[in-house]
Amino acid sequence: VHKRFVDGSFQAIYSTRRCVEASRKAVMMSTDATYKVNFHGFPVLTLAMVDYHNHTFPIALAICGNEKIDDYRELFLSTDVGAAKMGLPSHSPSFIMADGAPAITRAAGQVFPAAGRAMCWYHMKKNVETFMRGLKMEERDENIIMRDLSYVQLATSQKAFFEMFRLFAAQHEPRHPELLKYIRESWVQNPPYNTWWEGFAPRLPSTNNGLESMNNQLKIKTLREKLPLGTFLTLVQSKVVPAYSEVLNYASGSGDRQFEDIDDLGASKSLFVSAAKWAENEAMRMVELPQGTYVFVRSRGAAPSYLSLENVHKFLGTLYGSFEHPNFVSIAAMLSKIYMVTIPHGETDTDIEDVDGSPTVAFNDGHMGPFGFQQGGSDLMSPLRAMSTNFIDIPPDDFSITKVDVT
Incomplete structure (x- = not known):
């Protein structure tokens, strides 16, 4: 050519x-x-x-x-x-x-x-792992660093990314100053190589x-x-x-897969049925906003009471980077306990079942274990993930809740 x-x-x-x-x-x-x-x-x-x-x-x-x-x-x-x-x-x-x-x-x-x-997030991880091996860090410390760095990668906005890294650095810099200097200078303050966070390309x-x-x-x-x-x-x-x-x-008909545009994504009917059965017995909080319905569900390790309106606000603030967590443990705990599903206004059960405008999950780990989708060897969120994409769809920072419902 x-x-x-x-x-x-x-x-x-x-x-x-x-x-x-x-x-x-x-x-x-x-x-x-x-x-x-x-x-x-x-x-x-x-x-x-x-x-x-x-x-x-x-x-x-x-x-x-x-x-x-x-x-x-x-x-x-x-x-x-x-x-x-x-x-x-x-x-x-x-x-x-x-x-x-x-x-x-x-x-x-x-x-x-x-x-x-x-x-590429994978290459960023490999570079950090290579640097840690050069420092001869203990394996346990390496695993903790990579686990927490995976939480930082889940940032949905640049503001959230910088805030999450700030807390990450405060957590680990006292023990590993040389490593944090490397990550900060090479992968956080060095554009365009600081674009490894999830929300950069929704x-x-x-x-x-x-x-x-x-x-x-x-x-x-x-x-x-x-x-x-x-x-x-x-x-x-x-x-x-x-x-x-x-x-x-x-x-x-020879292709084993098909290029899917943003409007082509959806779930098969069998996977949607699986998700519906799962949702029958799962506590969740539904919040109506002008942009659509936002459904908040808990992880296996969180009590139903954790889905309070206060925590929903904190969770959304975490996505924006506007809520100031006291430390990195706090932000990691929240990301491990709440998941958000968005359903655009105007969609019906038939629309969803027919794979048109299916619900979307705020985060889809895909290659990131620490977020909590996979725990105890099973896929906790598989029904919801089955009818979802990894689109990070969050309401604007000045959102106003018009209705709250707990099921």
Whole structure:
């Protein structure tokens, strides 16, 4: 679809018409590099689009002379180059998800200046874990740090993120000053690498793991051998990129998954029935706001009385970052005991059952154990999660409660 050879640097980028056309609706694009797939050691860069159901769809593959700004820039430009040839409009995603590679950040800023640069939470964690190993910290301390850092990651707004980190630092800095200095300078006060909190890209994945899995599949296709360049390019053109396209071929029915836009998410009838049965015996507080109905439910470890109106206010203030908890233990305890489900006004049981406008959960851990969705080896919130997404849908900070009901 696109190639460039300048001053010893080169980029050869492969895609298909179907992939280019699909890229026009990408809200989040992710990118990553992989090595050891060709004899010459040239890096292979992959560009993918990610949907609201954590599905990753590779749409372009580049073999480059390096892994520098120019290489990522040409990769990002390639889908618009292909689109122009097809008479399609240019397109910019709202978010670029990747690890902390500076070349990706610079290239994304040049090609997609309006896109948010989302930092992969998984890579952030791995960097912190590596730093802790260098400090030779006790394993128990490492586990506590990572557990509490996972609570910070659950922030739904930038204000809440900074407030949660402030309490996190107050909790751990006395014992681990060098570690907290590293986290603060590298991952909190260092934009754009401080965008690993959940609410930065609502409803979208907070890691790049889906694309990394795809890169592993590429290595499987090459039998983990370093192929001669000609052989590798033949494989890319005959099997790898056509497979990208076939996954997007919904009309043929051959695709095992489908790109889901924000309005496509929902629950199957069987999962909705499971959720309804669970809700029959579960204490919950329903709060009516102008924006919709907000349902607050408790975790297994919290008593029904914990769902007081006062705690509901504190919980919402925690989401905004406007409620000042006395310490980190307090904020972690609240996030472990209350969950919020939102139901937009105007939705009926039939709408929900038919997967139209399904309820949404304020937090969906997906890859974060400490929030409490998974306890004692079972999925406590599975019925609600089954009919939910990870959309962080909270009322405005100046919300006014119009009705309260406890069931």
